[in-house]
Amino acid sequence: MENLKKQYDKLQLKYGSKNLNSVYGCGCENSPEVALVFMNPTKRNVATNQNWKGLRAQWLGTKQIWDFLTKCNLFDEKLNKEIQQKKPADWTYEFCEKVYNNVKQNKLYITNLAKCTQEDARPLPNSVFYEYRNLLVKELCLINPKKIFLFGNQVASIVLEENISVSQTRQKKFVKNFNNKNFECYAIYYPVGNGRFNQNKAIEDIKNILIIN
Numbered sequence: 109m110e111n112l113k114k115q116y117d118k119l120q121l122k123y124g125s126k127n128l129n130s131v132y133g134c135g136c137e138n139s140p141e142v143a144l145v146f147m148n149p150t151k152r153n154v155a156t157n158q159n160w161k162g163l164r165a166q167w168l169g170t171k172q173i174w175d176f177l178t179k180c181n182l183f184d185e186k187l188n189k190e191i192q193q194k195k196p197a198d199w200t201y202e203f204c205e206k207v208y209n210n211v212k213q214n215k216l217y218i219t220n221l222a223k224c225t226q227e228d229a230r231p232l233p234n235s236v237f238y239e240y241r242n243l244l245v246k247e248l249c250l251i252n253p254k255k256i257f258l259f260g261n262q263v264a265s266i267v268l269e270e271n272i273s274v275s276q277t278r279q280k281k282f283v284k285n286f287n288n289k290n291f292e293c294y295a296i297y298y299p300v301g302n303g304r305f306n307q308n309k310a311i312e313d314i315k316n317i318l319i320i321n
Contacts (some may be wrong), residue, residue, distance in 0.1 A: 109137070111283070112247055116223040120245075123236050124224030126158040133219025133247055134165030134208055139263070139290035141215035142182070142318075143253035147263055147298070148222035148232055154199050156225045162201030165208055166218045172300040174207070176307060177216075180314045184210050217251050221263050229301060237266045245286045256284075256293045257314065260303065264295035279313050 113132055120130035131149040137284065146166065149156060154169035167173045174191045177183035187210050192201075211218060219240035222232055222240045244267065258264040264272040268282055274295045282293040294317055 109247070109252055112243055112250075115243055116240075117131060118254050119222075119239060120222075120224050123222070123232070123239070125151070125227050127158065129158055129160060129164060130225055130226070131155055131166055131220065132164050132223060133251075134219060134277065135211040135217035137217065137251045139252045139254065140242045141218040141254050143217040143219065143248060143251065143256045144259070145256060145263055145267065146218075146220045146259050148220050148237075149225045150229050151225060151227055152196070153225070154196050155204070163204045163208060166220060168204050168207070169199045169240075172304070176299045176311070177233040179311050181318075182214055182216060182314075184214075217248060217253060221266065231262075234262065237262065241266055248291065249287050249289065252289075254292065255317070256291055257296045257317075258293060259293070259296050259310075260298035264293075268293060268295070277314055278309070314316065 116130045116132060120128070122242055125131060128151055131153055142218045142276065149166065152170055153167060155162065171192055171220065174183055176190050178185050178188040191207070221237050221244055224236070235263050258267050261274055262276065268284055272295050274297050279294065282295070283290050284293050294313070296313055297303055297310040299307040299310040
């Protein structure tokens with residue numbers, strides 16, 4: 109995993125802002141129940157500041173994703189209420205560790221396909237995401253999740269190597285072979301930002317997948 113982080117940092121200089129940190133995957137790294145794969149980080153994450161000395165993990169200092177995970181029964185409700193009351197500057201190193209300890213307890217691993225942090229939320233072209241795909245495959249093989257949730261058409265299409273429309277494949281199980289091991293994958297609506305209007309569908313699909321399987 110440390111070798112992957114070094115490679116992610118090199119790609120940050122190539123595709124991200126040179127004034128920001130790349131952000132790594134984090135959570136349960138030993139056969140989690142679910143790995144959540146999002147797109148790429150932005151500087152809204154407090155860990156992207158180059159003066160940051162704490163945990164460099166996804167969604168630190170933000171609110172929407174933790175509220176979403178709580179609604180999916182994947183995150184602690186009490187801790188989420190604490191998050192919703194905090195401003196980004198209130199996220200101390202200790203609080204970030206507290207949040208990800210809860211992620212670990214819920215047997216989750218949270219990562220992005222691309223780890224390059226942008227100054228804003230402009231979309232990345234497929235070519236950049238493809239540069240990260242093989243590294244993500246290595247990352248997923250290392251942690252060995254039971255299920256992989258791929259958020260959004262672009263992420264799902266690149267990871268699964270086929271044209272995916274989430275609206276056409278809701279709750280469909282894709283079995284993808286990575287390095288001679290089969291992984292159970294699902295394409296999920298992107299639940300925050302511009303995709304927030306589909307959040308209820310994403311919650312419904314995740315709950316049903318976890319109950320049925």
